[in-house]
Amino acid sequence: MPQNETIEELGLDEYKYGFVTEDKPVFKAVPGLSEEIVRQISGHKDEPEWMLEFRLKALEVYESKPMPTWGGDLSTLEATLDEIYFYLKPQEQMERSWDDVPQEIKDTFEKLGIPEAERKALAGVGAQYESEMVYHSLKEQWDEQGVIFESIEDGLKKHPELFRKHFSTIVPTQDNKFAALNSAVWSGGSFVYVPKGVKVDIPLQAYFRVNAEKMGQFERTLIIIDEGAEAHYIEGCTAPVYTTESFHSGVIEIIVNKGARFRYTTIQNWSNNMYNLVTQRAMVHEDAKMEWLDGNLGSKLTMKYPSCYLVGERAHGEILSIAYAGNGQHQDTGGKVVHAAPHTTSQITSKSISRGEGRASYRGLCKVYDGAKGAKSNVECDALLLNETSRTDTYPYIEIDENTASIGHEATVSKVGDEQLFYLMSRGLDEAEAMAMIVRGFIEPVAKELPLEYAIELNRLIELEMEGSVG
Amino acid sequence: MTEALLEIRDLHARVEDEEIEILRGVDLRVEEGQVHALMGPNGSGKSTLAKVIAGHPGYEVTAGEVLFRGEDVLELEPDERSRAGIFLAFQYPAEIPGVSIANFMRTAANARLSDGEEMDIFAFQRRLMEKMALLKMDETFATRYVNDGFSGGEKKRNEVLQMAVLEPALAVMDETDSGLDIDALRIVSNGINTLTGADDKLGVLLITHYKRILNYIQPDHVHVMMDGRIVESGGADLADKLEAQGYDWLQEAGAAV
Numbered sequence: 087m088p089q090n091e092t093i094e095e096l097g098l099d100e101y102k103y104g105f106v107t108e109d110k111p112v113f114k115a116v117p118g119l120s121e122e123i124v125r126q127i128s129g130h131k132d133e134p135e136w137m138l139e140f141r142l143k144a145l146e147v148y149e150s151k152p153m154p155t156w157g158g159d160l161s162t163l164e165a166t167l168d169e170i171y172f173y174l175k176p177q178e179q180m181e182r183s184w185d186d187v188p189q190e191i192k193d194t195f196e197k198l199g200i201p202e203a204e205r206k207a208l209a210g211v212g213a214q215y216e217s218e219m220v221y222h223s224l225k226e227q228w229d230e231q232g233v234i235f236e237s238i239e240d241g242l243k244k245h246p247e248l249f250r251k252h253f254s255t256i257v258p259t260q261d262n263k264f265a266a267l268n269s270a271v272w273s274g275g276s277f278v279y280v281p282k283g284v285k286v287d288i289p290l291q292a293y294f295r296v297n298a299e300k301m302g303q304f305e306r307t308l309i310i311i312d313e314g315a316e317a318h319y320i321e322g323c324t325a326p327v328y329t330t331e332s333f334h335s336g337v338i339e340i341i342v343n344k345g346a347r348f349r350y351t352t353i354q355n356w357s358n359n360m361y362n363l364v365t366q367r368a369m370v371h372e373d374a375k376m377e378w379l380d381g382n383l384g385s386k387l388t389m390k391y392p393s394c395y396l397v398g399e400r401a402h403g404e405i406l407s408i409a410y411a412g413n414g415q416h417q418d419t420g421g422k423v424v425h426a427a428p429h430t431t432s433q434i435t436s437k438s439i440s441r442g443e444g445r446a447s448y449r450g451l452c453k454v455y456d457g458a459k460g461a462k463s464n465v466e467c468d469a470l471l472l473n474e475t476s477r478t479d480t481y482p483y484i485e486i487d488e489n490t491a492s493i494g495h496e497a498t499v500s501k502v503g504d505e506q507l508f509y510l511m512s513r514g515l516d517e518a519e520a521m522a523m524i525v526r527g528f529i530e531p532v533a534k535e536l537p538l539e540y541a542i543e544l545n546r547l548i549e550l551e552m553e554g555s556v557g
Numbered sequence: 558m559t560e561a562l563l564e565i566r567d568l569h570a571r572v573e574d575e576e577i578e579i580l581r582g583v584d585l586r587v588e589e590g591q592v593h594a595l596m597g598p599n600g601s602g603k604s605t606l607a608k609v610i611a612g613h614p615g616y617e618v619t620a621g622e623v624l625f626r627g628e629d630v631l632e633l634e635p636d637e638r639s640r641a642g643i644f645l646a647f648q649y650p651a652e653i654p655g656v657s658i659a660n661f662m663r664t665a666a667n668a669r670l671s672d673g674e675e676m677d678i679f680a681f682q683r684r685l686m687e688k689m690a691l692l693k694m695d696e697t698f699a700t701r702y703v704n705d706g707f708s709g710g711e712k713k714r715n716e717v718l719q720m721a722v723l724e725p726a727l728a729v730m731d732e733t734d735s736g737l738d739i740d741a742l743r744i745v746s747n748g749i750n751t752l753t754g755a756d757d758k759l760g761v762l763l764i765t766h767y768k769r770i771l772n773y774i775q776p777d778h779v780h781v782m783m784d785g786r787i788v789e790s791g792g793a794d795l796a797d798k799l800e801a802q803g804y805d806w807l808q809e810a811g812a813a814v
Contacts, residue, residue, distance in 0.1 A: 512636075
């Protein structure tokens, strides 16, 4: 097959982004977590006193909460927490211009295709290298429109009132153990504000990369879409291969005000030793619309359930997700919708693929409060198993306190059938290509919602993941 | 003797991991440009023969040969046989949700090129549209997902379209007429006739349970299969005889052998 051969020629049969650039951080904290570390982080960022207090309080909450036992297996992570670096800072300064970015970091971006993305005028590229934003550009037009797209640190510095008013209001510190951890040690991430009635046509994009062994990445993103505004934020992640455990635990808070529309797209491709525990939640007000589009590849364990809290009448929430669980991976993903106002509607579509010893779990919550009259929710989860040893399970939780609500739930599990494979092969496709085609078709309903370059990237990543899955 | 397009010699096969042979010594020779009809009652082994020719992994050949242009294809994978020029029109085509017919066919067409080569996307599109026009099909058909939610007639037309696009040397058509109403049967038959008309070297092995498709497609030879063997061969008139007398007389003849 021409396609496979190309992949081999490029040497991409190993983890594609598994290269490592020489690691020269300006500041490197000691491994493990302590009050001392938290103070250092806050001091380094030159934060106001309230944020330091917030962090210290969060550390207490984190330490008081037990590890969750309801999801994936966190025992290895728990045992190695003392070895994790909770904060690294590669450069003292935020870079505005590409010329100022050090060559070594540029090399990394080069491999990730960042400059190309820039050339394509993807606009507003905020790239995260280790724990800080080092390169961040904004289109002038956005400045004119009053759109704020900053690193989270700059958001705090430059827009202290707006920041403080909303920060941690959607995901409170007490929400869960990892939200508390993030609250204590957060570093990096985006701060976005779109003013009333402003429509941002070009997606806001951030590119993340974790590049130091045993480093925890605790990015924090706060997005506020004001009344009647519209925007699309895209985050893509890729991490290099390391042999020891790695840890990512982000918190994403989103506010979609009255009549606004917002879409948050993530494609995450972590290396296979990564623990990826993310809390992402949106508060959706009257007549507003929120969409999560979530793709999870790689990692050892991902636990991630994008949520929509529909708090205003006729608010609409949508969660569309794809998970790919390769050998030794557990994707514990899904979505959460909370209907707290009348005539709110939601749709969860979840697609998972498991292969080898991989396991994909769908975990979802649909909650309808008393008084949310006429609320409608529909959940659809489809699992595709590529072979006999792969595994999938479904944990749908439905809590309805309103008897006029209408809730639908549909789940399917399919296996790549011998008849499907034979059919495609009988037209000249070899087994690997036939398998890839079935998988591409399976994720098509989600992939077609992505911007083209991301859809292509997603397909390519899945093809790479599937290398060696047959034969 | 000249090299046949397809030559099957004393072919024995069974379902993998099962004892009982379904094919028990099939001999058949199809020359270029010929249309052969293979008839026979249910369970006689017709569909098994079709799948064994195409290389279905669920069947095991225990003896005999399948020669395509003089070369034994039994060791080849199904995709290799396809690329060599063998096409199977399925009785029950699989559904591939999310994959458009156009995308599927382009991938299959590219699989026929040598490594690294890829067909120009517009050139392919033109070829696909030409074939669809030839078969009087609506352009939007190619944008639909492969067999996903298709009616029986649409599935069979899709098989004929694929055959048109892939331009095989040999088409094995497994009960392409089954499950079709009279209009669909006419459309599909016309499609097959168009293809045999356009390529006078195309060999066809038309497997059918009923004579009615042979009212539209004129076979050069008719064979009758029973209990895993071809028990009778003749011209087009053999189909008429089967229509009038059924298979019983052959069963008696077979018992006598």
